[in-house]
Amino acid sequence: MRYYEDIPLDCRSVVGTYLLSEAAIVDFAQAWDPQPFHTDAEAARASVFGGLVASSAHLFAICTRLFFDHPDPIRVVAMLGKDKLRLPNPARAGTTLTYETRCIEKRDSLSRSDIGIVTLADTVTDDAGMVVLTQEVSLMVARRPRL
Numbered sequence: 837m838r839y840y841e842d843i844p845l846d847c848r849s850v851v852g853t854y855l856l857s858e859a860a861i862v863d864f865a866q867a868w869d870p871q872p873f874h875t876d877a878e879a880a881r882a883s884v885f886g887g888l889v890a891s892s893a894h895l896f897a898i899c900t901r902l903f904f905d906h907p908d909p910i911r912v913v914a915m916l917g918k919d920k921l922r923l924p925n926p927a928r929a930g931t932t933l934t935y936e937t938r939c940i941e942k943r944d945s946l947s948r949s950d951i952g953i954v955t956l957a958d959t960v961t962d963d964a965g966m967v968v969l970t971q972e973v974s975l976m977v978a979r980r981p982r983l
Contacts, residue, residue, distance in 0.1 A: 837910075838910045838911065839979055840952035840978065841952075841979060841980050842980070843910065843939050843942065843954055844939065845939055845940075845942055847938070848937070848939075849906070849938075851903055851906050851958075852903075852905060852906060853934050853935070854901075854902060854935070855931075855932050855933075856898075856927055856929060856931050856932070856933055857929060858888055858930070860890075860894075861874060861890045865891050865894065868891065868894070869894070871891065873885050873888065873889055874888070876888075885926050888928065889926035889928055889929075890927040890928075890929075892969075898935070910954070912978075913951055913978050915974070915975055917974050918971050918973050919973075920970065920972045921970070922969070923968065925966045927960075931962040931964070933961070934963075935958065936961075938956065938957045939956055940956065940972065941953075941954070949979070950978065951978055953975070954974070954975050955972055956973045957970070957972050958972070958973060
């Protein structure tokens with residue numbers, strides 16, 4: 837478990853990978869974002885995307901799961917927000933997504949001595965190297981307990 841003190845500025849990490857299947861895209865979208873280009877392959881071919889694509893909410897959920905499953909997790913107290921979110925290219929069925937993060941800012945909390953604030957710049961790419969998501973995430977991270 838990594839604490840605030842364990843995260844150097846500009847550290848980078850591959851958080852994880854995820855094989856994005858057609859079934860996963862459709863299942864998620866039917867429950868949470870039932871746009872035809874997420875739920876119907878034929879309708880998706882006639883859309884601006886030219887094929888079935890994952891919803892933005894699905895990509896957020898994938899990032900959340902991969903972050904939680906990271907083998908060297910950060911001791912997150914709470915997420916403060918997501919900023920500069922961009923979805924420059926669609927995430928398509930059959931591709932493997934790679935989620936990478938980099939620490940771009942660290943600061944002490946002004947109100948709590950037991951935490952620090954860390955900002956991460958995240959990038960998700962497909963297996964062709966196309967960026968499908970970028971975002972900056974601000975987190976409250978626990979400081980190492982004093983003994």
